Amino acid sequence: MLFVTLLLQYVFSQTVSTNGFCGPTYNTICPDSKCCAAFGLCGTGDQYCGAGCQSGFGNCAGSTPTVTTTVASKPSGVPLSPDGSCGGVNGYTCSTGNCCSASGYCGNTEAFCNVANGCQQKFTLGQCSTTPVVKISPDGSCGGVNGYTCSTGNCCSASGYCGNTEAFCNVANGCQQKFTLGQCSTTPVVKISPDGSCGGANGYT
Numbered sequence: 001m002l003f004v005t006l007l008l009q010y011v012f013s014q015t016v017s018t019n020g021f022c023g024p025t026y027n028t029i030c031p032d033s034k035c036c037a038a039f040g041l042c043g044t045g046d047q048y049c050g051a052g053c054q055s056g057f058g059n060c061a062g063s064t065p066t067v068t069t070t071v072a073s074k075p076s077g078v079p080l081s082p083d084g085s086c087g088g089v090n091g092y093t094c095s096t097g098n099c100c101s102a103s104g105y106c107g108n109t110e111a112f113c114n115v116a117n118g119c120q121q122k123f124t125l126g127q128c129s130t131t132p133v134v135k136i137s138p139d140g141s142c143g144g145v146n147g148y149t150c151s152t153g154n155c156c157s158a159s160g161y162c163g164n165t166e167a168f169c170n171v172a173n174g175c176q177q178k179f180t181l182g183q184c185s186t187t188p189v190v191k192i193s194p195d196g197s198c199g200g201a202n203g204y205t
């Protein structure tokens with residue numbers, strides 16, 4: 001009984017994620033029965049609900065959860081796009097399965113359908129996506145202006161570069177969790193003495 005009480009207290013102390021991030025680092029749980037992936041983002045599908053899914057911070061019922069999507073039927077008087085353009089002067093709406101991008105064109109990729117990229121819900125029959133856009137680093141840099149995230153197995157260092165050593169992955173060294181798919185390490189950094197000295201300003205062990 002005590003365990004159940006403590007568990008309920010823990011669950012209700014968590015808040016529902018409003019930015020798509022989840023897990024112990026953020027102490028937030030995913031909304032709308034989404035899964036909290038090992039790398040700390042809410043979503044659906046095997047990448048989020050499969051191996052490493054964090055059951056304490058979202059739904060992990062099955063590696064491929066059933067997602068029910070309600071697609072709005074075409075309201076009367078709504079002009080469907082005849083040429084791939086949408087919004088703007090003509091006010092065209094994209095056909096089912098496509099989204100209206102910020103630049104006024106129909107398509108079905110993240111560039112068109114994600115709210116973070118400017119998806120226009122008013123001219124989209126389905127739902128624009130609110131899943132955070134993860135831009136995997138193409139050049140080894142991370143964070144900063146581009147907001148790149150390091151690929152799996154690497155961490156984003158305080159100086160904005162991807163790597164997999166303690167210098168990159170330890171929180172004590174400034175690992176940036178927001179731009180790291182896995183978890184930054186909180187294990188204390190042990191600096192082995194190179195010269196026989198210990199403690200003091202250098203903190204050598």
